[in-house]
Each structure stands twice: as structure tokens, then as C-alpha cells.
Amino acid sequence: MAEQWASRIRDTNALVRALAGYILRKRSVSPDQLYGLCKLTWITESFLGDAPAYIRSTKIPALGDIFNEDFDGFTLDEVAKKIARITRSEKIRILVLQHSGFTNLYKSYRNSSRGWIAKNHKALLPLFRAAYRLESDKSGLAIIRQVEKLPGIPKAKNASNKMQAAYLLTPVLASLDRRQRFPLINGNQDVQSVLKALKVREASLSDKYEAMVRMYGQGGICDSADLDQVGSSLVHFLSIGGTTANRTLLAKQPTSGASLKLKDEADVKTVRRAGSITQTRKHNAMTNHLLEALANWTVAEGDSKAAMFDALVTNYDLQGNDLLIEVKSTCEDGDVRMAIGQLYSYSHRLGVDKKRHLALLLPIKPAPHVCELLAWRRIGLLWFSGTQLQTVDRTLSKIAQLR
Numbered sequence: 001m002a003e004q005w006a007s008r009i010r011d012t013n014a015l016v017r018a019l020a021g022y023i024l025r026k027r028s029v030s031p032d033q034l035y036g037l038c039k040l041t042w043i044t045e046s047f048l049g050d051a052p053a054y055i056r057s058t059k060i061p062a063l064g065d066i067f068n069e070d071f072d073g074f075t076l077d078e079v080a081k082k083i084a085r086i087t088r089s090e091k092i093r094i095l096v097l098q099h100s101g102f103t104n105l106y107k108s109y110r111n112s113s114r115g116w117i118a119k120n121h122k123a124l125l126p127l128f129r130a131a132y133r134l135e136s137d138k139s140g141l142a143i144i145r146q147v148e149k150l151p152g153i154p155k156a157k158n159a160s161n162k163m164q165a166a167y168l169l170t171p172v173l174a175s176l177d178r179r180q181r182f183p184l185i186n187g188n189q190d191v192q193s194v195l196k197a198l199k200v201r202e203a204s205l206s207d208k209y210e211a212m213v214r215m216y217g218q219g220g221i222c223d224s225a226d227l228d229q230v231g232s233s234l235v236h237f238l239s240i241g242g243t244t245a246n247r248t249l250l251a252k253q254p255t256s257g258a259s260l261k262l263k264d265e266a267d268v269k270t271v272r273r274a275g276s277i278t279q280t281r282k283h284n285a286m287t288n289h290l291l292e293a294l295a296n297w298t299v300a301e302g303d304s305k306a307a308m309f310d311a312l313v314t315n316y317d318l319q320g321n322d323l324l325i326e327v328k329s330t331c332e333d334g335d336v337r338m339a340i341g342q343l344y345s346y347s348h349r350l351g352v353d354k355k356r357h358l359a360l361l362l363p364i365k366p367a368p369h370v371c372e373l374l375a376w377r378r379i380g381l382l383w384f385s386g387t388q389l390q391t392v393d394r395t396l397s398k399i400a401q402l403r
Contacts, residue, residue, distance in 0.1 A: 002229065003249075004295040005102065009174075009225035012100040016040055016175035018092050019066055020132050029125055031118035036065030037128070038113065041171035043101040054101060063096065102228070103171045103186060108155050109163045116153045116168075123150065127169070131176035137213045140182050143173060144209045163187075166205055180223035183212035190231030197234040219303065220249035229298055233314055236300070246350065248303035250291055250311055253284035282329040282363065286384065287311070290327065290361060293389040294399060307349040309342070310361075317398055322356045325382070331366040340377060359396060365403075 016037055023033050039062035046053035055076050063079055064071040067086060071079045076097060084093035105113075117124060123146070130143055147169055152162025167186040174182040184191055185208050195201040198211040215221050219237030221230060226249060230237055236247040287310060291299060294313060302309035309324055316323040326343050328335040343358045350356065359380030365371075366383070371392070374381050380393045382400055389400035 002295065002297045003291070003299065006225035006229040008099055009102045009228060010180065010223075011095070011098045012041060012102055013175045013177070013180055013225075015092075015095040015098070015100050016172065017132065017178060018089070018095050019063075019087075020128070020176055022087050022089075022092075023066060024129055024132055029128075030068070031121045032065045032068070032114070034121065034124055034128060035114045035117045036062045037176075038117070038168060038172045039065065041101055041103050041175055042105050042110070043103065045104070047099070047101060052099075059100065103184070103188065105168065105171075106163060106187070108157075109153050109168070112154050112156045113168050116151075120150060124169075127173070128176060131173040131182065132178075134177045134179065134182065137181060140177070140213070141206060141209055143182075144206050147173075148205045164205075174224050177224075180225060181213065181216060183209060183224050184228050185209065185212070190228065193232035194227065194230070194234045197232075197238060219245055219247060220251055231298070233298065233300070244304055246302060246304045246307050247300040247312065250287075250299040250301040252291070253287050255281050255285050255288070279329045283327055286327050286329060286361065286363060289384060289387050290325070290389070292387070297399070302346065307346040309346040309350075312350075313399065316357070317395065320355070322354065323359055323380070323396075323399070324350070324356055325359045325361050327361045329363060331362050331364060331370060333370070336360065336362075336366070336370050336373065340373075340379065343379060357395065359393075365390070 019040070020037060023029055039058060042054070042058050042062075044052075044054040044057055060071050060074065060076060060079055063069075063083065067083060069082070071082070074082070080093045080096040083096055084090055127143055127146055130139065134140055134143070147166050150165040153165060153168055155161040155163065170183070170185045174180070174184050176182075185195075185205065192201060194212065195208055198208075198215070200208045200211045203211070212227060215227055215234075215238075216223070218239075219230070221227050221237065230249070233247070237245050239245045290311060294311075297316060298314040300312045300314070302312075310327040311325040313323040313325065315321065324343060324347055326339040326346075328339050339360050343360070347356050347358060357380065358378070359382055360374060361382040364383050366381070371381060380391065380396045382389055382391050382396065384390065385403075390403045391397065391400040392403060394402065
């Protein structure tokens with residue numbers, strides 16, 4: 001998952017909490033309202049773009065369930081205005097208009113979940129209230145232990161085939177947690193990859209919860225959205241089984257102040273002894289622009305002395321290949337030569353068993369001899385035109401504009 005996806009999870013959290021704060025304060029909360037909160041975490045195969053299908057098929061009906069209103073035939077903007085009048089909250093209107101939902105719950109369990117919630121309403125309502133008030137991971141574990149005791153959710157037209165209650169509930173419980181630390185534990189492939197990396201895939205739900213919560217604070221992972229974003233790459237963010245973590249999620253870099261520094265200033269000093277503060281500021285500003293340009297991808301940075309790479313883009317070409325990027329603030333030959341050495345060294349340290357492409361990001365398009373050198377070594381070239389990422393390499397066309 002990418003940073004843009006992590007933002008979507010956080011936006012869903014904000015929306016669900018805002019609406020839950022309105023309905024959970026009432027003495028009577030219906031099963032349909034709980035079902036609506038669950039449904040707000042769902043998406044369909046069409047969930048991106050200006051008018052994705054999930055809005056009409058899933059989001060608007062969910063809002064109708066929560067407010068006991070028939071919103072059929074209304075646009076999302078109209079629904080948002082109606083909800084704002086009901087709740088007397090402009091903030092909620094804005095939250096409704098943002099994209100939400102992040103789990104593609106199995107279709108064959110979507111309708112049957114409504115009846116299951118009605119049947120188990122007495123046990124579920126306290127869990128929703130507890131998640132909304134959640135203040136500690138220990139209290140979250142208590143909720144998970146109650147989820148473990150719940151019966152499975154029957155499959156439509158085949159009641160003997162049941163889905164774990166956690167697959168329906170953990171997304172909404174995570175969206176109710178103001179701390180955003182309650183982890184998502186469902187059948188999603190990336191979630192299962194996380195559980196496998198943590199060696200708890202076959203463990204109890206409580207053990208899975210505790211293992212995932214222990215990840216917070218490692219590798220730049222701060223909340224459940226970060227953890228979900230890392231997905232199948234989690235093993236690289238862990239120090240387990242005698243291996244050392246070599247990645248952390250790429251974060252905004254400082255461009256001024258006492259904390260201004262490069263990750264590996266020793267390399268820079270071998271090429272340039274003066275003006276390091278100016279160049280460092282430019283380097284970090286370029287890194288920030290790169291992070292913004294790659295919002296649709298998961299981007300990591302090196303976090304071990306052996307491989308302090310600037311950026312690693314997971315599955316950048318949608319064919320399973322990662323892209324290792326070194327950022328340089330000038331097009332000088334010395335910087336370019338150093339970047340080439342760093343790319344080869346970092347890639348080797350990351351492991352020769354994984355196919356990985358290399359690229360150099362420069363502030364502008366360099367001189368022809370630099371382009372020829374990079375092409376000779378099969379290293380991709382990227383540069384900025386304003387804040388737009390540019391390239392001449394077709395292999396990089398998915399992340400940049402060809403020029």
C-alpha cells in the first residue's frame with residue numbers, strides 16, 4: 001500500500017469517529033447503524049477516480065443506514081449537506097465528501113453481515129463504544145478477546161460456511177480508535193503477509209493483535225495505516241531472526257534548522273567540503289518533492305549504516321520490480337560518480353536475490369555525457385521540471401513523464 005492509501009485509511013478513521021460520536025452518545029443505537037459504520041470501511045473494485053462506483057453502491061447506503069434516511073437518488077454532495085444539517089457540523093460535511101473505505105470485504109458476506117450484527121447486537125454495541133473510547137493497547141486487547149468469542153458470520157446461501165468475525169469488525173474498530181493503533185486483521189493478502197512476517201499467521205487473534213501492535217515505533221511505522229501500507233514488505237522493516245531491519249518509511253525531510261542533515265554526510269564530504277548546508281537543504285527539498293510525486297507508491301528509505309539509500313519504491317512498474325533511487329543536489333560529475341557507486345553498493349546490500357532497478361534523481365536534466373554514462377550502466381535518469389518528475393527512460397514512464 002502507498003502513502004496515499006494510508007491517508008485514505010486515516011480519512012476513514014476521521015469520518016467514522018465523527019459519525020460514531022454523533023450516534024453512540026444516544027441511548028438507543030440500532031443494528032443498522034452499526035452495520036452502516038462497518039460499511040463505511042468497505043470499498044468495491046471501483047474506488048478511485050472522480051466518480052467511483054463504491055460511492056453509490058456502498059458509501060451512500062452506509063450513510064443512509066447510520067442516519068435512518070433514504071438517500072437513494074441523491075448525489076454525495078447532497079447527502080453531505082443533509083448530514084451536515086442533521087448533525088449541525090460543517091466538519092462532518094467535509095469528511096463525508098472525502099474518499100473513504102479501505103477493505104474489500106468478501107461479497108458473499110456483505111449482506112449476511114447485516115443479519116449477523118442484528119443477532120449479535122447486544123454483544124457488539126459495547127465493543128463499538130469501547131473502541132471509540134480506547135485509550136491503551138491493553139484495552140484494545142480486551143476488545144480483541146471479546147471478538148474472538150463471537151460466532152462466525154454465515155455466507156449468503158451457504159450458512160455452514162462462515163467468516164471470522166474479525167474480518168468484518170477489525171476495520172471498523174480500527175476506524176473508531178482515536179489513537180489509530182488498533183490493527184487491521186482480516187483476509188487481505190497484504191495483511192496476511194504482515195502476519196506471516198511476524199510469524200503469527202496461524203496464531204490466535206489475540207497473538208496476532210499483540211504482534212502487530214509491537215511493530216509501532218519500528219521502521220517509521222506509527223499507526224495502523226502505516227502498518228497496512230507496508231504490507232508484504234514488512235520483513236525489511238523488522239529486526240528478527242538474526243536479521244537487521246534495513247528500511248524505514250520515507251518521511252518529510254527538514255529543510256532548515258539544527259536537525260538539517262543528510263543520511264550519509266561522509267560521502268558528501270569526499271566530493272564537496274564547502275557549502276554542505278545549502279546542498280543538504282536542496283537535497284532534502286528534492287526528496288520531499290519525490291515523496292509527493294510518488295504518492296501512489298510505497299516509498300521506503302534506508303535505515304542501516306550498510307545501506308542508507310534515499311528511496312526505494314516498491315513494485316514501481318506493477319511487474320514486481322522495486323526501484324532504488326539515489327538523490328543528488330547537483331549534476332556535477334563527482335556527485336554522479338558517487339551516486340553510481342552508492343546505487344550498486346546499496347542494491348548489493350539489499351540482497352542479490354531480488355530483482356531491482358536503479359535510478360538517479362538530479363535537479364535538472366544533466367549534460368549529454370552524464371545521460372550516456374547512466375544509459376551505459378542501465379541506470380534510469382530522473383529530474384524535476386518544477387515539481388513534475390521527468391525522465392527519458394520508458395522503464396520509468398509509470399512514475400514520471402516522458403520527455
